[in-house]
Amino acid sequence: MNITKDNQWRDGKALERYMLIAPLLEGSLDPAKRLQMREGIASRNGISLRSLYRYEAAFKKEGFSGLKPAERLKQHSAKLPDNFKEILEQAVQLKREVPTRSVNQIIYILELEGWAPVGTLKRSTMQRHLYNAGFGQKQMQMYRDARNSSSKRFCKPHRMMLIQGDIKYGIKLPIGKNGAMVQTYLSSAIDDHSRYVLHSRFYDNQEESIVEDTFHKAILKAGKFDACYFDNGSQYIARQLRFSLSRLGITIRHAPVRSGKSKGYDKIFFM
Incomplete structure (x- = not known):
């Protein structure tokens, strides 16, 4: 594994560990509730409580970089088959078809x-x-856990403790080729406590890049916040967005599936 690949792998492992401990970093949790959540996270993910304690201590001491595994000093990867690219494509397809398939099951099918x-x-x-x-x-398990562990609608007691992000349909405008009508989308970042709009802008698409742009500009304007709250759209579970926010120490929360009441500030703002 070359240096770039190794760094990407270490960043990925750090993000994975951060997503595990993120719910435990909430400052308002009492010790009993934190212990209960820690035990639940350990049980669902098949890891020890000792590992979670170690991840929390490393994050508090060194931030996101403290969650990275030690650099690999030796390369020790086996030779891959010549058709490994095609094999990986088939493996991804098998995972898409049945997300609960294990790696061993995928290898067996291949x-x-x-x-x-x-x-x-x-x-x-x-x-x-x-x-x-x-x-x-x-x-895949983290995505499920994030959806299942999110709380009902609430309001934080102070500003910049939680920022909600959402995308809403805007009007169609003649901004396409030769004046063609194009659907617009409003991407916003709103403070949960004050309902203050940190940043909001219309875009001509709803790709993950517009969410990255929205939160990049929100942070430039208002500074870093403690946590963010999203729905489960593909834009909000994109790896780069989660990676960027977690490196800043921003906790990521997702609304439960089919829980529209917990996400509504953008609707009020747009109206």
């Missing part, structure tokens, strides 16, 4: 279908490549 000889594909190698592609099993 071997059964003749994509690779039995014993050629290593679990650790396939797991790493699936993670880099955004389909690691722990990544």
Whole structure:
């Protein structure tokens, strides 16, 4: 593994660890509730309480960089099959079809279908490549945990403790080629306590880049906040957005599925 790949892997592991401990960093939690949440996180993710304590201590001492694994001094990757690119594409497709499929199950199916000889594909190698592609099993579990652990509608007691982000449909404007009508979208970042709009702008698309731009400008205008609250749209679970916010120590929360009441500030603002 070259230096760039190794750094990407270390960043990915740090993000994975941060997403595990993020709910435990809430300052208003009492010790009993924090312990209960810690035990639940450990049980759901198959890790020890000691590991969670270690991750929390490392983050408090060194921030996001403290969660990175130690640099690898030796390269020790096995030779990949010549058709590994095609094998990985098939593995991603299998994961998309059934998100709960384990790496071992995916390897078994690939071997059964003749994509690779039995014993050629290593679990650790396939797991790493699936993670880099955004389909690691722990990544998928984190998405589910984030949805299941989010709270109902509430209001934080102070400004900049929580910022809500959302995208709403705007009007169609003749800004396309030869005056063609184009759908616009309003992306906003709003303070949960004061309802103050940190940044809001119309865009001609609803890709993840508009969310990155919205929160980049919100932070430039108002500074860093403690946490953010999103729905489960693809723009808000994008890896780069989560990576950037977590590096700043900003906790990421997601609204429960089919819980529209917990996300409504942008609707009020737009009206």
